[in-house]
Amino acid sequence: MSAWQLCEVTLPFPVSLGRVIATVTCSGEKEVNLAVQDAKAAFKIWSKKSGLERGQILFEAARMIRERTEEIAIMETINNGKSIFEARDDIKTSWQCLEFFAGLAGSMAGEHIQLPGGSFGYTRREPLGVCVGIGAWNYPFQIASWKSAPALACGNAMIFKPSPFTPLSVLLLAEIYTEAGVPPGLFNVVQGGAATGQLLCQHHDVAKVSFTGSVPTGTKIIEMAAKGIKPVTLELGGKSPLIIFSDCDLENAVKGALIANFLTQGEVCCNGTRVFVQKEILDKFTEQVVKATQRIKIGDPLLEDTRMGPLINRPHLERVLGFVKQAKEQGAKVLCGGDLHVPRDPKLKGGYYMTPCVLTDCKDDMTCVKEEIFGPVMSILSFDTEAEVLERANNTTFGLASGVFTRDVQRAHRVAAELQAGVCCINNYNINPVELPFGGYKKSGFGRENGRVTVECYSQLKTVYVEMGDVESVF
Ligand SMILES: NC(=O)C1=CN([C@@H]2O[C@H](COP(=O)(O)OP(=O)(O)OC[C@H]3O[C@@H](n4cnc5c(N)ncnc54)[C@H](O)[C@@H]3O)[C@@H](O)[C@H]2O)C=CC1
Numbered sequence: 363m364s365a366w367q368l369c370e371v372t373l374p375f376p377v378s379l380g381r382v383i384a385t386v387t388c389s390g391e392k393e394v395n396l397a398v399q400d401a402k403a404a405f406k407i408w409s410k411k412s413g414l415e416r417g418q419i420l421f422e423a424a425r426m427i428r429e430r431t432e433e434i435a436i437m438e439t440i441n442n443g444k445s446i447f448e449a450r451d452d453i454k455t456s457w458q459c460l461e462f463f464a465g466l467a468g469s470m471a472g473e474h475i476q477l478p479g480g481s482f483g484y485t486r487r488e489p490l491g492v493c494v495g496i497g498a499w500n501y502p503f504q505i506a507s508w509k510s511a512p513a514l515a516c517g518n519a520m521i522f523k524p525s526p527f528t529p530l531s532v533l534l535l536a537e538i539y540t541e542a543g544v545p546p547g548l549f550n551v552v553q554g555g556a557a558t559g560q561l562l563c564q565h566h567d568v569a570k571v572s573f574t575g576s577v578p579t580g581t582k583i584i585e586m587a588a589k590g591i592k593p594v595t596l597e598l599g600g601k602s603p604l605i606i607f608s609d610c611d612l613e614n615a616v617k618g619a620l621i622a623n624f625l626t627q628g629e630v631c632c633n634g635t636r637v638f639v640q641k642e643i644l645d646k647f648t649e650q651v652v653k654a655t656q657r658i659k660i661g662d663p664l665l666e667d668t669r670m671g672p673l674i675n676r677p678h679l680e681r682v683l684g685f686v687k688q689a690k691e692q693g694a695k696v697l698c699g700g701d702l703h704v705p706r707d708p709k710l711k712g713g714y715y716m717t718p719c720v721l722t723d724c725k726d727d728m729t730c731v732k733e734e735i736f737g738p739v740m741s742i743l744s745f746d747t748e749a750e751v752l753e754r755a756n757n758t759t760f761g762l763a764s765g766v767f768t769r770d771v772q773r774a775h776r777v778a779a780e781l782q783a784g785v786c787c788i789n790n791y792n793i794n795p796v797e798l799p800f801g802g803y804k805k806s807g808f809g810r811e812n813g814r815v816t817v818e819c820y821s822q823l824k825t826v827y828v829e830m831g832d833v834e835s836v837f
């Protein structure tokens with residue numbers, strides 16, 4: 363089968379303003395095999411370097427990303443449609459991630475264990491080999507950085523496949539790694555959709571798959587990995603709760619709710635889209651949230667003051683608008699937004715824009731409350747007591763993130779402990795510093811990105827026993 367027969371995407375790729383920005387060739391079997399072959403060769407060189415040596419190269423790559431922030435951010439905005447303001451932040455968390463794992467690389471070590479008779483054992487923390495990273499379209503550069511930085515720091519090679527909707531910015535990352543001094547082929551990019559992803563996951567020389575995307579695709583990835591007994595990291599979807607108690611700082615809670623719902627056009631896996639508000643402050647909170655939402659500047663994502671750009675593509679826009687329509691049919695009230703938006707600027711007319719939406723009168727069994735919308739749609743629900751809201755917040759198959767706003771410090775920690783989610787933010791939301799592990803519970807996946815613990819996701823432990831006496835034979 364030729365490479366082209368294996369492509370499932372129609373080329374050229376459209377972007378979110380409805381214009382073609384580039385034509386990218388899909389990688390088929392031949393290209394995937396070549397990438398794996400090159401990665402294996404590069405792995406031999408890279409894995410023999412000391413952690414400190416690897417760290418030095420990653421620090422250099424981080425420095426280059428930081429220096430080229432503006433260029434990469436512009437590319438990301440064109441790639442995805444998010445505002446340049448946000449794209450800069452994605453680039454920042456990317457070089458920070460490289461710096462964090464560059465710093466850890468030199469301290470990766472095993473243990474020495476004393477045993478009877480002077481014998482001893484030790485453990486070696488070793489890389490896995492050729493790792494595959496498969497990314498979603500919402501944070502293309504950041505996802506590639508969050509996967510490759512720990513992989514490379516631990517001594518692995520990585521082949522990365524971006525989403526076919528956002529194929530471009532990761533190429534800059536590959537260029538930077540090469541210029542910083544990683545061996546050729548250590549970080550390689552292959553382009554394509556599901557077919558290319560499958561070839562990567564099923565390749566017998568691939569040691570691990572780290573995936574960011576939807577639950578249905580994550581299920582397929584884990585099935586393919588199971589056949590090869592390969593470890594996987596799965597960063598999947600979410601329907602996270604944000605709980606706002608009546609004793610909160612209201613102004614902060616309103617700001618938190620907007621951050622929890624409208625960054626990157628709401629296309630954020632960890633968004634707090636189920637906003638539970640205690641009855642006493644429901645009206646006041648709702649009024650302020652609606653006012654603030656109506657002020658969000660929609661427009662050209664490359665302009666400094668734009669805070670919301672177009673959604674990723676037309677089918678996704680239609681899907682999100684469909685969720686709003688269904689919410690109305692099921693009894694929710696639209697307080698603002700939820701409509702198609704056609705900007706006045708003629709050059710933006712083909713863009714996949716909608717107005718950010720706040721829904722109220724939501725009930726737990728409505729589709730908009732149960733399913734991940736992945737667009738700018740906030741659902742407000744009211745509650746009476748802590749016990750009640752905890753039960754309702756946890757009543758979901760997802761478990762990526764959560765948040766709580768309260769001035770009661772004991773309640774804040776009690777609620778954080780009870781929420782079934784991999785991340786909980788107290789008195790803020792969507793704050794994901796690279797020093798802290800990020801990842802889900804339940805159907806939101808497993809394995810972690812960022813934080814020290816991620817070293818365990820990209821390395822394996824070898825035990826070495828050393829005999830200092832004679833062999834005592836039982837035969
Ligand atoms: N937990 C997290 O960190 C994040 C999760 N997501 C989730 O991702 C979803 C949206 O992203 P999409 O790109 O639409 O997800 P998707 O699951 O459709 O695609 C993700 C990636 O998997 C590839 N792929 C598709 N089918 C495949 C297959 N059979 N084998 C191998 N690879 C395959 C795609 O080409 C793409 O690169 C949402 O559900 C969102 O919640 C998005 C970002 C972050």
Ligand SMILES: CCCC(=O)O
Nearest residue numbers: 500501630631632794
């Ligand atoms: C913080 C990561 C958010 C995403 O990738 O959706």
